Amino acid sequence: MLPGLKERLLGLINEEAYNPLKKEELAIIFDIHSTEMPMFYNFLDELEEDGYICKTKKGKIASAKQMGYFVGKFVAHRKGFGFVESDEEYTQDLFIPSSEINSAMHNDRVVAEIVTPATDEKRAEGRIIKILQREVTKVVGVFQPNKNFGFVIPDEKKFNQDIYIPKKYFSGARDNDKVVCQITVWPQAGRKPEGKVVEILGQKGTKEVEILSIIKAHGLPEEFPKKVLDEAENVAIAIPEDELDRRVDLRNLNIFTIDGEDAKDLDDAISIEVLPNGNFKLGVHIADVTHYVREKSKLDKEALKRATSVYLVDTVIPMLPKTLSNGMCSLNPNEDKLTLSVFMEIDRKGTVKKYDIQESVINSKARMTYTEVSDILEKDDEELKAKFAHVVEDFKNSEVLARILMDRRSKRGAIDFDFPEAKIILNPEGTVKDIKHYERRISNKIIEEFMLITNETVAEHYFWLNMPFVYRIHETPSPEKMQDLNKFISTFGYTIKGDLEEVHPKALQSIIEQIKGKREEEAISTIMLRSLKQAKYSPECSGHFGLAAQYYSHFTSPIRRYPDLQIHRIMKEHLNNKINNKRQEQLTNIVEYASVQSSERERAAELAERDVKDYYKAVYMLDKVGEEFDGIISSVTSFGMFIELDTTVEGLCRLANMGDDYYIYDDMTYTIIGERTKKTYRIGDPVKIRVENVNVDLREIDFRILYKIEDNNQETQVEDEE
Numbered sequence: 001m002l003p004g005l006k007e008r009l010l011g012l013i014n015e016e017a018y019n020p021l022k023k024e025e026l027a028i029i030f031d032i033h034s035t036e037m038p039m040f041y042n043f044l045d046e047l048e049e050d051g052y053i054c055k056t057k058k059g060k061i062a063s064a065k066q067m068g069y070f071v072g073k074f075v076a077h078r079k080g081f082g083f084v085e086s087d088e089e090y091t092q093d094l095f096i097p098s099s100e101i102n103s104a105m106h107n108d109r110v111v112a113e114i115v116t117p118a119t120d121e122k123r124a125e126g127r128i129i130k131i132l133q134r135e136v137t138k139v140v141g142v143f144q145p146n147k148n149f150g151f152v153i154p155d156e157k158k159f160n161q162d163i164y165i166p167k168k169y170f171s172g173a174r175d176n177d178k179v180v181c182q183i184t185v186w187p188q189a190g191r192k193p194e195g196k197v198v199e200i201l202g203q204k205g206t207k208e209v210e211i212l213s214i215i216k217a218h219g220l221p222e223e224f225p226k227k228v229l230d231e232a233e234n235v236a237i238a239i240p241e242d243e244l245d246r247r248v249d250l251r252n253l254n255i256f257t258i259d260g261e262d263a264k265d266l267d268d269a270i271s272i273e274v275l276p277n278g279n280f281k282l283g284v285h286i287a288d289v290t291h292y293v294r295e296k297s298k299l300d301k302e303a304l305k306r307a308t309s310v311y312l313v314d315t316v317i318p319m320l321p322k323t324l325s326n327g328m329c330s331l332n333p334n335e336d337k338l339t340l341s342v343f344m345e346i347d348r349k350g351t352v353k354k355y356d357i358q359e360s361v362i363n364s365k366a367r368m369t370y371t372e373v374s375d376i377l378e379k380d381d382e383e384l385k386a387k388f389a390h391v392v393e394d395f396k397n398s399e400v401l402a403r404i405l406m407d408r409r410s411k412r413g414a415i416d417f418d419f420p421e422a423k424i425i426l427n428p429e430g431t432v433k434d435i436k437h438y439e440r441r442i443s444n445k446i447i448e449e450f451m452l453i454t455n456e457t458v459a460e461h462y463f464w465l466n467m468p469f470v471y472r473i474h475e476t477p478s479p480e481k482m483q484d485l486n487k488f489i490s491t492f493g494y495t496i497k498g499d500l501e502e503v504h505p506k507a508l509q510s511i512i513e514q515i516k517g518k519r520e521e522e523a524i525s526t527i528m529l530r531s532l533k534q535a536k537y538s539p540e541c542s543g544h545f546g547l548a549a550q551y552y553s554h555f556t557s558p559i560r561r562y563p564d565l566q567i568h569r570i571m572k573e574h575l576n577n578k579i580n581n582k583r584q585e586q587l588t589n590i591v592e593y594a595s596v597q598s599s600e601r602e603r604a605a606e607l608a609e610r611d612v613k614d615y616y617k618a619v620y621m622l623d624k625v626g627e628e629f630d631g632i633i634s635s636v637t638s639f640g641m642f643i644e645l646d647t648t649v650e651g652l653c654r655l656a657n658m659g660d661d662y663y664i665y666d667d668m669t670y671t672i673i674g675e676r677t678k679k680t681y682r683i684g685d686p687v688k689i690r691v692e693n694v695n696v697d698l699r700e701i702d703f704r705i706l707y708k709i710e711d712n713n714q715e716t717q718v719e720d721e722e
Helices: 005-013 023-029 034-049 207-217 226-235 241-245 298-306 322-328 370-379 382-387 389-412 442-464 479-490 505-515 521-531 562-575 581-624
Strands: 053-055 061-063 069-076 082-086 094-096 109-116 125-133 138-145 149-154 163-166 177-185 194-203 256-259 268-274 280-287 310-312 315-317 336-346 352-363 366-369 422-426 432-437 471-473 536-538 628-636 640-645 650-654 663-666 671-674 680-682 686-695 700-709 715-717
Touching: 005 034, 005 061, 023 034, 034 053, 069 094, 069 125, 094 109, 138 163, 138 194, 138 207, 163 177, 177 207, 194 207, 207 310, 207 581, 226 298, 226 322, 256 370, 256 442, 268 389, 268 442, 280 389, 280 442, 298 562, 298 581, 310 581, 336 389, 336 442, 336 562, 352 442, 352 562, 366 370, 366 389, 370 382, 370 389, 370 442, 382 389, 389 442, 389 505, 422 581, 432 581, 442 471, 442 562, 479 521, 505 521, 521 628, 536 581, 562 581, 581 686, 581 700, 628 680, 628 700, 640 686, 640 700, 650 686
Parallel strands: 094 125, 163 194, 256 366, 650 700
Antiparallel strands: 053 061, 069 082, 069 109, 082 094, 109 125, 138 149, 138 177, 149 163, 177 194, 256 268, 268 280, 280 336, 310 315, 336 352, 422 432, 471 536, 628 640, 628 686, 640 650, 663 671, 671 680, 686 700, 700 715
16 A cells, blocks of 8 residues: 555545545545455445544445544443543544443553534533443452452553453452453443453562562563573674775764663764864764664664663663673763764854764763762862863863753744653662652753754754654644633733744744743642653654754654654664655655554653653652642642642642632632632642552542741641541
8 A cells, every 4th residue: 555545545534625526436536446446445344444534325435524423432430430532633532421331441442433512511421332442451469269260450450340251261360469350252232251361470569569460551562582591692893894985984083872870782872072163073973773673683673662662660671682782782981882963063152064974883981960060160179180081171071062952942933841850769779769850951961962963963954865763753732722722821910922723933932931930830830741742753744843843853862763763773773875756655655654653652661750750759758648748739639639749759639638628629720629618729820738548559648727827928728527
């Protein structure tokens, strides 16, 4: 089939002006050759099975929307109801009461029909009429046996049904074992799903078992297959002389790396000099992973399957075996390493005047940490300056250039949320010692800016070459989300300037600047972030809204991200004139699949990382029940308020437990209002809380608000209900 046919076909069918056509008519429109006709018709059948299209009684092809259907992913709620997230952009989710779920399970792809249309006050309600695809086939949970049967209680509370296990499928599981359960019979009216235990993880409660449960629940791979490890060992050989000879030799250049103290996969290095004309010559040198990971090799297939390295506090699930990620590919100091180098001449306004992309060989002169470089630049540390005298001037020039680039991005309209990130510090035995804010110091910002400008330069270069490529995109937020955001911020006296149908990043950046340091900063920043779309990978270059960048890609981390590795391969083939028309067609299909796969695995990795942090935070708070802390209301819902402590630990204060009044949730202003007292709580309000309960199994922390801390330091008391 033609590359991009699915998108173009669905684009046509979903247009409002489209009238249903016969499949033969669509074949003519899309210039399908007679020899490809059977394949095209099969393709239409598959789209119908997946719910993307429907057929009328006369056999014409229509969109699901034209036929009155609502197609998308079912997201269950632990209380039994759920929502269908539509495939269509800008379409509000459809609420599904528990009585109308019709055996759908969390994450299933479904077809629903609207029963009650949406109003200004209430979203549309519907019923699920067909399950297109069962998304989750394995569930992680706690096994509980009876005499002749057992149950698995899922860890994911959105799976709100226990799974029935016949005795013959216990597979040796014992009471309270964490297990992986394969679903064998899907739920039906009045009947639970059935399954069998396929893996026993161990007794619940131990750190190792809980982390393993999260890894399994998100479908993350663990050990590399032996054939992949063997291949890694076989390719990790000394660099041949002829490979060194054909590359640009940068081994005498003052090149260095800056990374975290614990980092072992060093995939980026930099060099910098000030030219006679006053411009900077910035060199960004990235590990040439594709020299070792060849297309369609076992290493490549495994890397694509994983698509990203996953960082779970003290556990790393790497994309590539350590032989490569921490060894041959890592830009360790005083070792010859193969790289792809981008040299950019950047003027004092932050504009890239010219650039050059080369296959190179480097030899890093220093392995620096963020702390060391920041202490040199921020504290003028004499001992460190003496130790790294050969690169100190480069650090100073790097800071000057980074600040120029920061200013350039800011003027362009880039949005920079300054939310605290948690750094969980463990004791040697693996227990939580402390939770602190992750500090972004000047050296972190230098590397960040240098990687951003490199990623932009590479993306723009290959966009204009019209080359198949994997771009990092962040789409413009929906007009509906912007209208809701505008209503919310108007309650604080702010307004989004410009056209809300196609909002410009500068309009949101302006709001962030206006609220800086003010009490409402937390509230508005939080709601604004939730109003934006998630960044993802795409073969189409549609720009990056958050960075206010027209062209953007991920080029700088090929050890831990597959998109970077894939575009390195394209770049090297182009540099060596190996891309003909046939190869261009192949690459078009390759980048399309790599974009989808990488986006999906990135999301799974993010959720797993969040779950592991939530587990450690719950463990950390376990012995703090009864203690009092200051916090900030970080989110409000119809059932309660989430409050974030200075450690980034978040807990829930349930409205049902607030005994001084009956509280009502206003979803337009994200405010909780006391019916009798008119007392209000909203995002960003500082409060004093007491830790009431910690449930490590559910990773839930319950708080009780003691009082709201007012601006004038007066306390608004909330009486406990005895």
